[in-house]
Amino acid sequence: MVRRGANQPSVGGYNQAVVLDQIRRADGLSRVELAETTGLSAQTVSNICARLLDAGIIEEAGRAAAAAGPGKPRTTLRLVGTSRYAVGVHLDPSVLTFVLLGIDGAVVDSRTRPTPSANDPARTVRLIVTEIDGLLDTSGVDRARVVGVGIAAPGPIDAERGVVVDPPNLAGWHRVPLRDAIAQGTGFPVVLDKDVTAAAVAERWHERAPGGASFAFLYLGIGLGVGLVLGEDVVRGGSGNAGEIGHIPVDPDGPPCACGSRGCVAVSCTPAALVAEAEALGLLPATHVDDDARSIDEALTRLVVRAADGDAGTLALLERTAERIARALAVVCNLLDVDRVIIGGPMWHRLAPWLEADIPQLLASLLVARGLHHVAVAGTGLGDDVGAIGAACLVLDAALAPQPRSLLLG
Amino acid sequence: MVRRGANQPSVGGYNQAVVLDQIRRADGLSRVELAETTGLSAQTVSNICARLLDAGIIEEAGRAAAAAGPGKPRTTLRLVGTSRYAVGVHLDPSVLTFVLLGIDGAVVDSRTRPTPSANDPARTVRLIVTEIDGLLDTSGVDRARVVGVGIAAPGPIDAERGVVVDPPNLAGWHRVPLRDAIAQGTGFPVVLDKDVTAAAVAERWHERAPGGASFAFLYLGIGLGVGLVLGEDVVRGGSGNAGEIGHIPVDPDGPPCACGSRGCVAVSCTPAALVAEAEALGLLPATHVDDDARSIDEALTRLVVRAADGDAGTLALLERTAERIARALAVVCNLLDVDRVIIGGPMWHRLAPWLEADIPQLLASLLVARGLHHVAVAGTGLGDDVGAIGAACLVLDAALAPQPRSLLLG
Structure with a gap:
């Protein structure tokens, strides 16, 4: 487990990480630009770059004339993607x-x-x-x-x-x-x-300019959970188990949950719950799938086909699913006042066409700080992997x- | 609004804040001890202390012989509580x-x-x-x-x-x-x-050694909300509105809420909700109190008297209240995996005798990471202020x- 903030890095190590992070996220940066963006001295930047060049992690990728004035052209530094x-x-x-x-x-x-x-x-x-x-x-x-x-x-x-x-x-x-x-x-x-x-x-790794915006990543897989980045920090919690949302109630009329409540995320938003509800409604043949991940997956595929065919009952079920997901997200967003919600995972990938329009507007209507803080909702750009x-x-x-x-x- | 982390302080300013924070939290520290605990150089510590002494914010509070070995006795530095x-x-x-x-x-x-x-x-x-x-x-x-x-x-x-x-x-x-x-x-x-x-x-200000442990502060007042400290950071959210828990459902059989759900914290855990339920159950005369904070407060006082008298119906109501509060806390703790929960506010102050035994054990039973991470629950030591x-x-x-x-x- 990597825990940012749990250790006390040396200033030198920290500076090196900052420089490498800047180079990584840019298409190419000069030493002068690195000094400007990091606030480090030219000498510090130069020393760090020398070490990274030695290790083969960055390379000098060409020279560009300085934007203004005379002087030596600046050497652009780039990450060597194949170095590690x-x-x-x-x-x-x-x-x-x-x-x-x-x-x-x-x-x-x-x-x-x-x-x-x-x-x-x-x-x-x-x-x-x-x-x-x-x-x-x-x-x-x-x-x-x-x-x-x-x-x-x-x-x-x-x-x-x-x-x-x-x-x-x-x-x-x-x-x-x-x-x-x-x-x-x-x-x-x-x-x-x-x-x-x-x-x-x-x-966070694939953002161009991270650090400012906080977000919740809602992962819709066999189970549902949330990954949290608040400002600079990945929120892992005291035991590394942050992000459990399975027992947030989202439907007071939903099925009973092991926690003693009803209609929790775990029993009303998961693929298994969706398939069970579809079977109960006669939208899918009642094959009584258990916890077998593959059979639930196949049933979900059949449900997607029905939705694509415009079946009214299936579309209504997916509308209710969107509302339940939005209610779970509202709890997270009201508690943490994040700037963005990103949604991904295999269930999202398949149901997004029927969920992605409803969830943002339902979520917006449930936020206590609506009107003060717009929360952007988007699917991940990184796909199922x-x-x-x-x-x-x-x-x-x-x-x-x-x-x-x-x-x-x- | 103070936003930690939102600005980019100079290293010098940061170091000064670190030194002052150490002095503030200790009963007295020498420059040598400050250098040890902060990792700053002796010269840096000395310069910072000179500035703070000049400003009258710290004082030299006496000399103690060094623990081991010869050398100059160490001067203890203390915060001057009356300086600001x-x-x-x-x-x-x-x-x-x-x-x-x-x-x-x-x-x-x-x-x-x-x-x-x-x-x-x-x-x-x-x-x-x-x-x-x-x-x-x-x-x-x-x-x-x-x-x-x-x-x-x-x-x-x-x-x-x-x-x-x-x-x-x-x-x-x-x-x-x-x-x-x-x-x-x-x-x-x-x-x-x-x-x-x-x-x-x-x-956080009144902790002896902050920084490591994360906590949620549950405030039970006219409304209920949560203040969050995760590691070093106070969580304020993108618009300063983090901590809203009013629409976490905690009782699927509870009264309808404006958000479209039922039994949310806002309609089943607040003093107003508690008083309304007590009136509906005949535990209090049905005076139909509105949102008038003072009349709700007076009704709550009467309820406390009934509880102190051992009235079974009132005690059962407070047991249900403890469960609802525990369910709201479980959502927060499962999402953030905090190390501690602190509870305070005027409603807590009065109801703690009937809530403080039940909430910790109910909460523990609802945590996904139970067995992996003990979450301590305690009332604030800072009182109603x-x-x-x-x-x-x-x-x-x-x-x-x-x-x-x-x-x-x-």
């Missing part, structure tokens, strides 16, 4: 997603595999190790340039120990030490974080961050 | 609270006045100005040492403009420019923040923080 890589793995109850990410955040290669039965975590661990090996072999990257593996897993997690703790949608998983198992199997350093947090980290991409970004964060255990620059 | 003051005002719909706070966070003087009718904001503004004058006259402090006035107001607020915007429990208040009105009336710089945020700021104390702390924060507009050290 990270592997990201998203452990979803129905699908395993693997990405190989360059240090510039570009996806070099990716693959998906069906998740083995939740009753056999050891088999899943073996598959993850095998597929990471396969991904690296296929891509042909030098393993010495791979700084580590990030894993995005359903919560709750024991962040300190790198353990997956009884996630509700992985029935056979009881305190599985996934981080250490993957580290042992692959030989790479491994970081583990919650899937929703990884998705938020992916968004956002969890895996975020997992890889965790590794890059750990590698680039000014920490004693920096994998990259230490 | 701040006034805090809590605008509550039923009562105005005024405190005069020393720079050490000690309450020098305080007073309360009934809040004038909500239909006449101008009268309230005049009363606030008069009472601030009276407070300063009575206390006899040098006005030149008063760095400003902080106001804690019910939300929503327009933080940028210092405006109170249609708070639900102040019916006649429509976009009242309270900050500027009080600044004009008193001649002091004024900061305005939400009441619940101010309460959280008060808690916590909002006003927090308002004064906002001023001290603004004065001590490394900002260009520092009132104190600029």
